Amino acid sequence: MEPRSLAEVLRSAQLFWGLEPQHLEKLAAIASEVTWTEGQVIFREGEADDRLYLVVEGLVALEMYIPNRGRATILTAGPHEVFGWSAAVPVVGKKTASARSLQRTRAIAIDAGALCAACEQDHHLGYYVYRTLADVIASRLTATRLQLLDVYAVGKGE
Amino acid sequence: MNSTLAKGHWSPATGHPMVPQPAVITHVQPEAHGVMTYTLGFRDPAVGEAYRFHPGQFNMLYLPGIGEAAISISSDPAEPAALRHTVRIAGNVTQAISRMEAGGVIGVRGPYGNSWPVDRAVGNDLIIVAGGIGLAPLRPVIYHVLRHRADYGKVTILNGARLPADLLYPQEYDDWRSHDIEVVVTVDRADETWKGRVGVVPILFYALRPDPKRTTVFTCGPEIMMHFVVYEALARRVPKDRIYLSLERNMKCAVAFCGRCQYGPTFLCKDGPVLSYDRIEPFFTVEEF
Ligand SMILES: Cc1cc2nc3c(=O)[nH]c(=O)nc-3n(C[C@H](O)[C@H](O)[C@H](O)COP(=O)(O)OP(=O)(O)OC[C@H]3O[C@@H](n4cnc5c(N)ncnc54)[C@H](O)[C@@H]3O)c2cc1C
Ligand code: FES
Numbered sequence: 080m081e082p083r084s085l086a087e088v089l090r091s092a093q094l095f096w097g098l099e100p101q102h103l104e105k106l107a108a109i110a111s112e113v114t115w116t117e118g119q120v121i122f123r124e125g126e127a128d129d130r131l132y133l134v135v136e137g138l139v140a141l142e143m144y145i146p147n148r149g150r151a152t153i154l155t156a157g158p159h160e161v162f163g164w165s166a167a168v169p170v171v172g173k174k175t176a177s178a179r180s181l182q183r184t185r186a187i188a189i190d191a192g193a194l195c196a197a198c199e200q201d202h203h204l205g206y207y208v209y210r211t212l213a214d215v216i217a218s219r220l221t222a223t224r225l226q227l228l229d230v231y232a233v234g235k236g237e
Numbered sequence: 238m239n240s241t242l243a244k245g246h247w248s249p250a251t252g253h254p255m256v257p258q259p260a261v262i263t264h265v266q267p268e269a270h271g272v273m274t275y276t277l278g279f280r281d282p283a284v285g286e287a288y289r290f291h292p293g294q295f296n297m298l299y300l301p302g303i304g305e306a307a308i309s310i311s312s313d314p315a316e317p318a319a320l321r322h323t324v325r326i327a328g329n330v331t332q333a334i335s336r337m338e339a340g341g342v343i344g345v346r347g348p349y350g351n352s353w354p355v356d357r358a359v360g361n362d363l364i365i366v367a368g369g370i371g372l373a374p375l376r377p378v379i380y381h382v383l384r385h386r387a388d389y390g391k392v393t394i395l396n397g398a399r400l401p402a403d404l405l406y407p408q409e410y411d412d413w414r415s416h417d418i419e420v421v422v423t424v425d426r427a428d429e430t431w432k433g434r435v436g437v438v439p440i441l442f443y444a445l446r447p448d449p450k451r452t453t454v455f456t457c458g459p460e461i462m463m464h465f466v467v468y469e470a471l472a473r474r475v476p477k478d479r480i481y482l483s484l485e486r487n488m489k490c491a492v493a494f495c496g497r498c499q500y501g502p503t504f505l506c507k508d509g510p511v512l513s514y515d516r517i518e519p520f521f522t523v524e525e526f
Contacts, residue, residue: 231425
């Protein structure tokens, strides 16, 4: 995919709607397109993978390994959703879950090191990118809380 | 025989508002763990012929010596003779119903309550959001849409359950999809054999870009889930008066008499269970309301 069309794909994602064209170009310059076949391991928990991803089409499972129980899917990421955000949060640095494609999946990978550097250089871009990531992380947190509440349990909320 | 049509809660199709009519279970369909759908036929053919309901209405199902429970009608409003209720075991009444088989008799009074405003939504895109047993009162809306598909724009069903085995009516999704309806399913928990989505229902909104000027949202499920559905719909600028929720609080008389279902200025058995968000906003997020 050419950088121009990468910028267009980025713009079409809800996350980047508000981004200025010159910032989109900067993101496109450090992004590349990736595809995975069904069942491919994208990264593993604990790895120092240095990319974050925006799903364009397909579905990715984020999994954690529970000793003696095996792998459990904690969340999936579909079109317009970001995963692998921990690569861009220096204090975390490592992948906090494993990722596996559940279908043939196309995504845009953004180099986390280059993203941090671009944000350092251009604080407008940095503000936007990290606000967007804060949104992603906050919605994950809310979703996880709802999952923990076990809202479908009888007599507890329905 | 009492054979009034469904005009409102005071004159249910089953006659006197407080007197149940016997109905025979003609079929029992297991749906998920602890959830079954019962097809009922009124013993009195005159009651059966007069009986009509709108999507979203409910009946009081009665078992002598045990009690009554409000249960939504989950079948096609265009086929009122095949009256279906999807029941999840919660307490005494639903537990007793779960032990019944075809041929058993249940008392039915209703239908009660208002309905999903399918007419007001004509010309709109529809987003139908269900969690768990919440798909039961929305299934009649889906049947209505299937019969009047040209009346609506884009139709999306977002459906969630706790586990894959808890998803209701999975055998019908392909038929819904064949009518140009997008059906997106998610579960809260799954092992690696599940190839679909995992996560709570509200996050299915992330991939949607509704046109706020022509979108109506119908949602039913655990109240906490509906809070976040409202939040996601509002974040996409869907107007408050186009977001409808079914509030299934406990009921007793179902005829606006006992006050059991009072919710702010409304009696949910009469003014609800379907209410638009602008009407309930002042109470919806109040703790213990
Ligand atoms: C309009 C309406 C439509 C409904 N539709 C359906 C349906 O289609 N299928 C279905 O299975 N159930 C439905 N319900 C819920 C059903 O009426 C209740 O679960 C009912 O209490 C079951 O009766 P029971 O005697 O088995 O349980 P109960 O002994 O009454 O209750 C068992 C437990 O569930 C809790 N509980 C009961 N009802 C509610 C409620 N409404 N909200 C929160 N907690 C509750 C009680 O506090 C208790 O802990 C509906 C309720 C309403 C008001
Ligand atoms: S249930 Fe009695 S007033 Fe509504």
